[in-house]
Amino acid sequence: MATVHREAIQKQIQQDWANREYIEVITGSVKKITDFLNSFDMSCRSRIAVLNEKLTILERKIEYLEAWVTKGETMN
Amino acid sequence: MPRKCLICTSKSTSNITLFQKRQKNNFSVNAKSSVTRVCCICGVVDAGISQFKTVVDITVYKEEPQPALTTDYNVSTCDQKEMVFINNTHNNKVVDSISSNVCTTSARTGNCSSRFMENIPTPYLKTPQRPKQYLDIVWERINDLCKHNEQLQRENKKLKRKILKTKEMTTEKVSLTDALSNVDVLDELTLPDEQPCIEAQPCSILYQANFDTNFEDRNGFVTGIAKYIEEATVHASLNEILEEGLKHSVMLYTWRCCSRAIPQPKSNEQPNRVEIYEKTVEVLGPEVNKLLSFMYFQRKAIERFSAEVKRLCHQEKRKDFVSEAYLLTLGKFINMFAVLDELKNMKSSVKNDYSTYRRAAQFLKVMSDSHTLQESQNLSMFLAIQNKIRDTVKENLEKIPGYEELLADVVTLCIQMFETKMYLTPNEKHMLVKVMGFGLFLMDNELCNINKLDQKKRLNLNKIDRIFKNLEVVPLFGDMQIAPFNYIKRSKNYDASKWPLSCSANISPQADLMVHLPQIREDHLKYISELARYSNEVTTTYKETRTDTENKDTTDLALRGLQLLSEWTGVVTELYSWKLLHPTDHHQNKDCPQEAEEYERATRYNYTGEEKFALIEVIAMIKELQVLMSKMETVFTDAIRRNIYAELQDFIQIILREPLRKAIKNKKDLIRSILMSVRETCADWQRGVEPQADPALKGKKDPESGFGIKVPRRNVGPSSTQLYMVRTMLESLIADKSGGKRTLRKDIDGQYLMQIDQFHKTSFFWNYLLNFSDSLQQCCDLSQLWYREFYLEMTMGRRIQKCNVRHQHNEECSDLITMEKRIQFPIEMSMPWILTDHILRTKEPSVMECVLYPLDLYNDSAHYALTVFKKQFLYDEVEAEVNLCFDQFVYKLSEQMFSYYKQLAASILLDKRFRVECVARGTYYLPYPRANRYETLMRQRHVQLLGRSIDLNKLITQRINVDMLKSLELAISKFEAGDITGTVELDGLLKVNRLCHKLLSKHLALDDYEAMLREANHNILAPYGRITLHVFWELNYDFLPNYCYNAATARFVKCREISFTQPVHRDKPPQMGHQYLWGSKPLNLAYTTIFGQYTGFVGSPHFRTICRLLGYQGIAVVMEELLKIVKSLIQGNILQFTKTLMEAMPKVCKLPRYDYGSPGVLGYYHAQLNDIVQYPDAKTELFHNFRELGNTILFCLQMEQALSQEEVCDLLHAAPFQNIFPRPFCKEGEKPETKQKRLETKFAALHQAMIAREGDLLTRERLCCGLSIFEVILARLRNYLDDPIWIGPPSLNGVMNIDECTEFHRLWSALQFVYCIPVGENEFTVEELFGEGLNWAGCAMITLLGQQRRFEALDFCYHILRVQRVDGKDENVKGIVCNFDEHLKRMVDRIRRFQVLNSQIFAVLNKYLKTGENDSLSIEHVRCFPPPIHPSITTVHSHGHYYRPEHIHQMVQHNH
Secondary structure, eight states: OHHHHHHHHHHHHHHHHHHHHHHHHHHHHHHHHHHHHHHHHHHHHHHHHHHHHHHHHHHHHHHHHHHHHHTTGGGO | OOOOOTTTOOSOEEEEEEOOOOGGGTOOSOOOOEEEEEETTTOOEEOSOOSSEEEEEEOOOSSSOOOOOOSSSOOOOGGGOSEEEEEEOSSOOSOOOOEEEEEOOOTTTOOOOGGGSTTSOOSOOSSOOOOTTHHHHHHHHHHHHHHTHHHHHHSOOOOOOOOOOSTTOOOOOOOHHHHHHHHHHHTTSOOOOOSOOOSSOOOSSEEEEEOOOTTTTGGGOTTSOHHHHHHHHHHHHHHHHHHHHHHHHHHHHTOOOOGGGSOOOSSTTOTTHHHHHHHHHHHHHHHHHHHHHHHHHHHHHHHHHHHHHHHHHSHHHHHSOOOHHHHHHHHHHHHHHHHHHHHHHHOHHHHHHHHHHHHHHHHHTOOOSHHHHHHHHHHHHHHHSTTHHHHHHHHHHHTSTTHHHHHHHHHHHHHHHHHTTOOOSHHHHHHHHHHHHHHHHHHOSSSOOHHHHHHTTSOOHHHHHHHHHHTSSEEEETTEEEOHHHHHHHSTTOOGGGOTTTSOOSOOGGGOHHHHHHHHHHHHHHHHHHHHHHHHHHHHOOOSSOOHHHHHHHHHHHHHHHHHHHHHHHHHHHHHHHHHHSOOOTTTOTTSOTTOOHHHHHTTTSSOHHHHHHHHHHHHHHHHHHHHHHHTHHHHHHHHHHHHHHHHHHIIIIITHHHHHHHHHTTOHHHHHHHHHHHHHHOOOTTSSOOTTOGGGGTOOOOTTOOOOOOOOOSOOOOHHHHHHHHHHHHHHHOOOSTTSOOGGGGSOHHHHHHHHHHHHHGGGHHHHHTHHHHHHHHTOOGGGTOOHHHHHHHTTOOOSSOOSSSOOOHHHHHOSGGGSOSSOOGGGSHHHHHHHHHHHHTOHHHHTTTHHHHHHHHHHHHHIIIIIOOHHHHHHHHHHHHHHHHHHHHHHHHHHHHHHHHHHHHHHSOHHHHHHHHHHTSOOOOOOOOOOHHHHHTOOOEEETTEEEOHHHHHHHHHHHHHHHHHHHHHHHHHTSOTTHHHHHHHHHHHHHHHHHHHHTTSOOOOHHHHHHHHTTOSSSSSOHHHHHHHHHIIIIIHHHEEEETTTTEEEEOOSOOSSOOOOOOOOOOOOGGGTTSSHHHHHHHHHHHHTTSSEEOHHHHHHHHHHHHHHHHHHHHHHHHHHHHHIIIIIIHHHHHHHHHHSOSBOOOOOGGGHHHHHHHHHHHHTHHHHHOTTIIIIIHHHHHHHHHHHHHHHHHHHHHHHHHHHHHHHHGGGGTOOOOOOOOTTOOHHHHHHHHHHHTGGGOOHHHHHHHTHHHHHHHHTTOOHHHHHHHHHHHHOOOGGGTOSOOTTSSOOSSBOOSHHHHHHHHHHHHHSOOOTTOOOHHHHHBTHHHHHHHHHHHHTTOHHHHHHHOHHHHHHHHHHHHOOOOOOTTTSOSOTTHHHHHHHHHHHHHHHHHHHHHHHHHHHTGGGGSTTOOOOOOOOOOOOOGGGSSSOTTTSOOOHHHHHHHHHHHO
């Protein structure tokens, strides 16, 4: 009986290892997803910044050209 | 059978079959298909029997944070979770209580709202809170589980990944393998981020899984030795007390004085005093409750501690083995008491607040019952008595016999751990030192003398002395510290001779960063290169699994990295603490003013420049390495788990077999049972159970072929409790100090002892490694560099001596009430800013790229304020400071960037020979600006600061745009403040600005240069810019009236002697910084010198620059305006003068015969023209008017020429674009064709023929058909000469006037006669006064009137010249100018000179006027006259005719 009991416990311990491994794998994957999201975020930010810069240039150019062409009439 | 979903109670569940291919992912669990129930609503997997579950919830909080630990599946807030993984573990006896939370909000990620106010639960809880019934539930379930064991085994583990695709949350079959490979695929997505990484770890989402169960799962390990399971229970509760203690210490440290802000009733008669007191009680009530709970806590903690000590000091127990972990926990208690006591002593505001509360409460009689009164009395005493906690602990301990022995063990353990570096974070290191100090203090009393313990070799005071010297000041919180020597000095039996270093004057190595720096640098370099090599290897090669050795190496690498980081962080924080305790003063530091504040003396003036650089360097190293390591975190953690698993299992399953065999054989039952317990607690057998056939279990030898045990491999480490159990049990085997009792060591062979010992040592760090991300963060925590609660409290309420705000100080500065109370320190005293500012101030290129690292200290501090201090006001203060600092930072940075690029541009354009000459003469040294690394900073597009993402590039661009515009505006303003000669300098300035713009545009998206120039020139809305207007203004008011032209130099020079106009008033040049001009002071000086050369004259360089600056439009405008002036001149003044003078002219003035001789002719003319000669205004105003006219004509001519040159240059520049190349030079034997071809290919890339062709269309057109501005100008001038006075009445003879003085040229002849008369000494000639503009005006008018030939033939002066040439006489003619011997000769010389000049002028004018005459259309109108018939044709014919002078000369000689 004792052996059976011991074996049961050993198996449970083994099962515990397996479960925890599963959790670790999932956690690790979530971590990877998090890392991905972070670098995705950074990448997007940099690309959006570049886009923003281009838009700003265009806006300023339009403002300048508008002022030039209309001689300031539409500036009010 | 329909079943309800356990989560959302929906009945719509469906069965799906999962197929798990786990082998590929190293799952050793057998793959089996199973039926799984999936809820259609919430998508949760339910595997049928749900007795026992472990839920890992990865929660992204949307609204309300929830404690993440769930012991069962009842996740009621399903809607709050975006993904839920449920893992059914049926064959599980051990409950893993796991909380793995996603902290969406952190200091780095922002959105820090009021939820971080104190007491509001934060989503990031390190240790999850557990319900009290937890234990019972666990027990019940374990029993249940055992009963249902058979049944449970039939069930397999089921995995499910849920993908939410649509709003209806449709489910789809996804195997774990697929899910994991999906995650792996994420790596392959390219995410370009083109900015160099020079900032600390940027992250928007912070994910930290925390698997620390705080021994909750201890009962799972029933096979462990009961004593240690019991001990684990104790540990768990002690840990909770420690955690509470931390909360109280945080409460004390962050205590801000409230009573100061509360109004105090001035007198007893004040009507609203009841109200005031009521409010006081209301406000301070919650705070006082905190103090009360603190008092109760310390009482409880001391009791608990004493009880533990008492238990362990029991005589029987003393003999027993006490584990290292236990002793360490006791040490932590000692540390906690020390810290709490120190904080309580230092914080006087706590006492003040309480007494305020008490006064109010007593007045209102709130504390009526005796219990409350007593409590209040106790608290009052508790707060008032210094060192109360310390003394109580000591008092309590002294009642326990033999406590000092136990404390000595604790202290010895601390020494040992300190020396063998058995700690990871700096905090732990400091804890050890504090425990040593406070422990010794507690031990030392009348009965027990620590010196005696030293003699008994129980303690080694010498070692402690050294440790204390090395760490004289231990950081506590922020700006608070403990000096461990103070404990020793305060103890009863302090003997200075035993502590030689405690009084030594030597400065602790802690105070000197420089001694550590070389080592740190070396370590950093070595480690970084190793990490880089490893990182490359990992990213380039893909391996399914790595070998054990590789994993071990990686684990070692990770641990070494953590240790290095911790060491460096320690060095920084220890230096900071030491400096805080040792402030400087005006004697030690010359820069420190006498009235400097305390905090200022401790921070701002307390570091030398070198130290600041060193600090920056070390901080940069820490942050940089942190980024690198966290980038590799997944790789590291993977290797760490595999390595730890392998080492643990190998050790337990293989290595422990031998001592086990021996113990069984020798019947050492205790050892056997311990070893068996160790094996059963954490062995993960290949087949699920221990191999029964193992001969070692029977104490027998292995068979010859060996007994093969295959140890499995997994990607998981032991749970924290498991690790504790294994380590403690093994420790009990090898412990050699179990109080006199026979140790187990003796029964184990030496080699096994060594192995066990080694394992014990290695496994110490496993906990840290398994919590890698947390450990990494703690090792790099530099947040305390900002906190200054202690100094704030000290300064609070003290009057600030001087106003630190930079402004015009006024009376308010000295009597403002707000100035009296220091609410926060200015940024100049704040460490992060001191370091940032140091970089900005020194502009040191080597650390320029590190400038974002000191700023990241704010992130650390803010993170700490949110996660540990949990105080909104601290976060707000950090935020406020960051707002201020960052503005300053961007302002200073962009300013110096602009100035750097301006200097660079100016240096590039500076004349090379001038530079060489300067160096040779040593006048001034003009180095190129030191190359600096601004590019990297300019490429930063997302800097993370307090959760905000800042586009640094954009901010810098904005500022530099403004600077650039200002620079151009100032250049023009400078020009406006000077005369016309400034054009060259203006052009130079614009060139430098253009180059600067070009250099900056490589990195920044600045506005178009041309657009900026137009804006600065006010040329967008107005048709003409400031430059054009000023050029015209200067021409009109200064150039035309004041300058004299000289054809020999082709320059105009200002007539300085006499001015015919009002002096010109110009605006003063604006004050401007060096960076707006040429960049720096030496460059300004150099350029001023260079351009100084151009200020004395107006010549071709000026005209060329005017051409460039004005452009076609500007030139046209200027000329048009000039013509208007000329028109008014000609038709106004000059016409008036002409009319007046024509009256004065003789009606007839003949050419006298040669026979009169030259003096006679001169005399004749002088007599005839006397009225003109005597006319007062002729030599002044009239000539001045003519000069203005002439100067205008000359200006137009020069502009024409300059424009032509510019255009030719343009054409040449455009040529290669249009595939037009100069003929290449060929040596002998070379073919020009091949060279030509080579040129063509070389310039093929430039081929933009269309644009270039269009560009120079105008230029070409002009040059081809000879379009000339000057010609047009002359034509316009001709039109202005429409008055009859210029031509006079038609000649009487019908051909031409000869002797009559009616035409303009006669008048000009008279004027020429006037100015040809030589002047006396000290008188100015017309050349000096008016220059050649005068002649140009006359000649131009004559030419335009078509009187050139007549003028040349009939001019008075020319006649005199001709006659004088013949007779060569030279004598004084009376009445003209006396006292001149060579008078006639001089006059003739002048005439000759003017004649040459006039003919030159005529030639030039005719060249421009006659250009159209080659045209075939123009017909030359020639009037033919018959030769005159004279009756006396045969007699004297020679005198009637005009002969050329030389001819006459010959004739005269012949006659003679």
